[in-house]
Amino acid sequence: MSARRDTWYAGGTETGLVRAGNEDAYLVAPPLYAVADGLGGHLAGEVASTIAIDTLLDAAPRAADCKALGRAARVANAAVIEAAESGRGRSGMGTTLTAAMIDGTRIALAHVGDSRAYLLHFGQLERLTQDHSMVADMVRQGTLTEAESRVHPNRSVITRALGSDPNMVADAFEVDAAPGDRLLLATDGLTGMVEDARIAELLGAAPSPADAVASLIEEAMEAGGSDNITVVVVDIASASQPASQPRDSAAPRWWLRLLWLLAALAIIGGAAYAAYAYARSQAYLISENGVVVVYEGVPGSVGGVSLSWRSRVTTVPVDALDPITSARLGSGVRVDSLAEAEALARAYAERAAASAAPGSP
Numbered sequence: 001m002s003a004r005r006d007t008w009y010a011g012g013t014e015t016g017l018v019r020a021g022n023e024d025a026y027l028v029a030p031p032l033y034a035v036a037d038g039l040g041g042h043l044a045g046e047v048a049s050t051i052a053i054d055t056l057l058d059a060a061p062r063a064a065d066c067k068a069l070g071r072a073a074r075v076a077n078a079a080v081i082e083a084a085e086s087g088r089g090r091s092g093m094g095t096t097l098t099a100a101m102i103d104g105t106r107i108a109l110a111h112v113g114d115s116r117a118y119l120l121h122f123g124q125l126e127r128l129t130q131d132h133s134m135v136a137d138m139v140r141q142g143t144l145t146e147a148e149s150r151v152h153p154n155r156s157v158i159t160r161a162l163g164s165d166p167n168m169v170a171d172a173f174e175v176d177a178a179p180g181d182r183l184l185l186a187t188d189g190l191t192g193m194v195e196d197a198r199i200a201e202l203l204g205a206a207p208s209p210a211d212a213v214a215s216l217i218e219e220a221m222e223a224g225g226s227d228n229i230t231v232v233v234v235d236i237a238s239a240s241q242p243a244s245q246p247r248d249s250a251a252p253r254w255w256l257r258l259l260w261l262l263a264a265l266a267i268i269g270g271a272a273y274a275a276y277a278y279a280r281s282q283a284y285l286i287s288e289n290g291v292v293v294v295y296e297g298v299p300g301s302v303g304g305v306s307l308s309w310r311s312r313v314t315t316v317p318v319d320a321l322d323p324i325t326s327a328r329l330g331s332g333v334r335v336d337s338l339a340e341a342e343a344l345a346r347a348y349a350e351r352a353a354a355s356a357a358p359g360s361p
């Protein structure tokens with residue numbers, strides 16, 4: 001079984017005992033969680049469910065807003081259709097998608113197909129989603145019982161999925177949970193094998209979400225494991241917990257954006273500091289108001305910012321120096337340190353004094 005977990009959430013998937021491959025996929029990227037059950041057979045179902053999960057993660061809103069989550073499901077739908085048309089996977093592939101985004105005790109959901117979301121609310125198991133399947137329609141119409149639907153030959157015929165209808169609309173709604181509640185997302189590999197009452201027992205008895213995932217998958221395997229089984233369990237805690245905990249590797253984009261911003265600022269800041277430090281190590285002499293002035297830094301400006309600091313105004317007259325030196329002093333004579341600049345200033349002073357002395361050439 002592949003599994004990802006933390007103290008307040010866990011997800012796991014298992015191929016089961018009958019299927020050759022696993023076409024389910026799931027996502028645990030707090031505060032976003034999802035399961036997807038791919039349809040279309042080997043090399044198609046798993047492509048569809050993986051595309052749906054990946055696209056959901058990219059397109060998910062920043063806040064637990066069910067309408068925005070529903071729009072993300074539509075983006076995932078378009079991505080699955082586009083993939084089939086461009087030869088990724090196969091035409092006719094599709095997937096269910098049941099996604100939840102949690103903000104404190106508020107849960108936004110988007111749902112398509114016959115995977116399910118449940119809430120263990122004050123110990124009572126509530127089914128949050130309605131299956132989009134032929135047998136579920138028959139149960140709602142009263143022509144089939146829940147128990148009969150479980151063994152009906154058309155139990156796997158779903159009436160809404162991602163990957164076929166470009167105008168598909170996901171069920172999107174919000175639910176208020178309570179601290180201590182437990183959210184369950186599962187594909188029909190669990191719910192087709194294990195009755196709700198037993199799911200409630202196992203979900204309620206497990207000390208942690210990871211234990212709940214393991215015991216639910218084990219129960220479905222013992223019941224025959226006739227389909228891929230995928231389970232995500234999340235404990236609903238106080239209002240701030242999910243957002244303030246360390247995140248999974250699939251972190252939401254705002255976090256990555258912040259990281260990029262900090263990295264960019266660090267680079268800009270680092271470059272600015274490097275320029276400043278370089279300038280501080282440099283020095284130059286320049287002619288100002290007819291005398292030689294010593295500066296720390298570099299002449300001119302970088303990006304509109306001056307990187308020079310006046311160190312000392314000498315009494316050396318520029319016109320007392322030779323024409324080449326005085327011309328060079330017009331634009332600045334650069335040296336590698338303030339000490340070198342001071343040494344050069346002293347040399348200029350001596351030359352100026354010599355040229356001013358009587359009898360000099």
Ligand code: MG
Pocket residue numbers: 037187188189227228
């Ligand atoms: Mg299935």
